[in-house]
Amino acid sequence: MGWKQISGRLGLTKADSQQWMTDYQQTGDQVLLAKLFTLHADALYFFLLRQSNAELAADISQQSWLKLLEQRDQFQGGCSFKTWLFTLARNALLDEFRQQQRWGLTEITEITETTLFPATDANPAEQQLAAQQQQQQLDLAIQQLPLLQQEALLLQLEGFSLAEIALIANSNAETVKSRLRHARTMLASLMEEKP
Amino acid sequence: MKRSEEELEQQLQQWYQQSRQQNAMPEAVKKQLTAQIAATSQPISGWQRLIPWMLQLLSWRNIQALTAVVALGVGWQLLHQQHTYYQISQTLDVYPVQVHQLTTQEAAGLPTAVTAATVQRQALFQQKYQDYLQASANHKTQRQLIVSRQFSDEDGWHLDICQQMQLQLTSEWLAEFKLQRQWTEPQWQQLQASEWLQVTTGAEGQILALQRSEQPPNCAP
Numbered sequence: 101m102g103w104k105q106i107s108g109r110l111g112l113t114k115a116d117s118q119q120w121m122t123d124y125q126q127t128g129d130q131v132l133l134a135k136l137f138t139l140h141a142d143a144l145y146f147f148l149l150r151q152s153n154a155e156l157a158a159d160i161s162q163q164s165w166l167k168l169l170e171q172r173d174q175f176q177g178g179c180s181f182k183t184w185l186f187t188l189a190r191n192a193l194l195d196e197f198r199q200q201q202r203w204g205l206t207e208i209t210e211i212t213e214t215t216l217f218p219a220t221d222a223n224p225a226e227q228q229l230a231a232q233q234q235q236q237q238l239d240l241a242i243q244q245l246p247l248l249q250q251e252a253l254l255l256q257l258e259g260f261s262l263a264e265i266a267l268i269a270n271s272n273a274e275t276v277k278s279r280l281r282h283a284r285t286m287l288a289s290l291m292e293e294k295p
Numbered sequence: 296m297k298r299s300e301e302e303l304e305q306q307l308q309q310w311y312q313q314s315r316q317q318n319a320m321p322e323a324v325k326k327q328l329t330a331q332i333a334a335t336s337q338p339i340s341g342w343q344r345l346i347p348w349m350l351q352l353l354s355w356r357n358i359q360a361l362t363a364v365v366a367l368g369v370g371w372q373l374l375h376q377q378h379t380y381y382q383i384s385q386t387l388d389v390y391p392v393q394v395h396q397l398t399t400q401e402a403a404g405l406p407t408a409v410t411a412a413t414v415q416r417q418a419l420f421q422q423k424y425q426d427y428l429q430a431s432a433n434h435k436t437q438r439q440l441i442v443s444r445q446f447s448d449e450d451g452w453h454l455d456i457c458q459q460m461q462l463q464l465t466s467e468w469l470a471e472f473k474l475q476r477q478w479t480e481p482q483w484q485q486l487q488a489s490e491w492l493q494v495t496t497g498a499e500g501q502i503l504a505l506q507r508s509e510q511p512p513n514c515a516p
Contacts, residue, residue, distance in 0.1 A: 130333055133332065133333075134329070134333075137328075137329060137332060141320050141325060141328070142315070142319045142320050143315070145318075145319070145320035145324075146314070146315045146318050146319070149318055154321075158320070158321075158324045158328075161320065161324070161328065162328055162331065165328060165332050166331070166332070169332065234306060235306075235309070235310050235313065235314075238306055238307070238310045239310065239314065242310075246445065246455070246458065247458070248461075253307075254311075257307060257308065257311040258311075270386075274450060275450070278446065278448050278450070278453070282445070282446045284300075284303065287303065287307075288299070288300070288303055291303070291306075
């Protein structure tokens, strides 16, 4: 069965990943790998993209999947497949940052002060425009978060638990909790309603 | 949860779903990758079998780099606590995270029974402590830098150096430091409330002094 055929018609659930990976370890069946790729490729790419750029995100995605192939025997099932995949990707991204000596020195973008939660008496077109503006504002605010806070937030929004984020970020649950709390406080402050 | 918090949460979820949808992996990249993965996952033979082994070596190096704790100075005995040591450890994360903490004799890997090695090590720590005292008075070995407070919580202070390094001062370390430097409560509270701090370090990176700073860190672009 070809890769193209597989990706279009799979009924995919997260719970299956673990089993697919275990079966893939035992059989080397490419169909199982295709299922895993289809299910997780976009999420991983987005996680990398938010912290780098399109070129690097594609490159690190590639490295991560190839690493997964090479290290497939090392997957013990002690964590979820997705957690393992994201950990591999994060390590590859950090290696790249180290080589480039990029330590997350991102330019701080000025955020225009606008209202986060606008009044509801606007007409539908205005409301839609306001909603778009809010999304853009939130996007900019998230970019301004310190890297580790941004990373924790992205992982949480992707559905990882505190323990899983801690594992991926090579940290502990308490620190992750603090990062998330401070990320939200900073976002709230950046998006604060005008008096 | 307050209304504003709920709304922020809702906004975040919405932003994430939309943003992720709009930024899916480009089809061309996906095709290229799937082809590459399919080709790579074919059974291999001969010298190609060595490739996974070589890659495993690389990954081992990565794992080491991420988890190894680089001891900058083993530690030195503090005045009041015979079995507690000032330990600086550094881990590599997105950027290096340096943790200043107090550790017990056991946690520092020291044997509790009095053996020749223990005595020797105790002597070494005594020497380190003398060096520490000397460094506190020797301005030539001192280095000053301004750091920003990222946040403080029950674990201690999390300080940031121009997003290139993070310093973590554990709450136990801070308590001991406060005691040693004889800070009064109002002075300490002022320090605790300060957004920027001037940190004075000694030759081994040990913190000798902490002061409030009126100026933010001067981070090069």
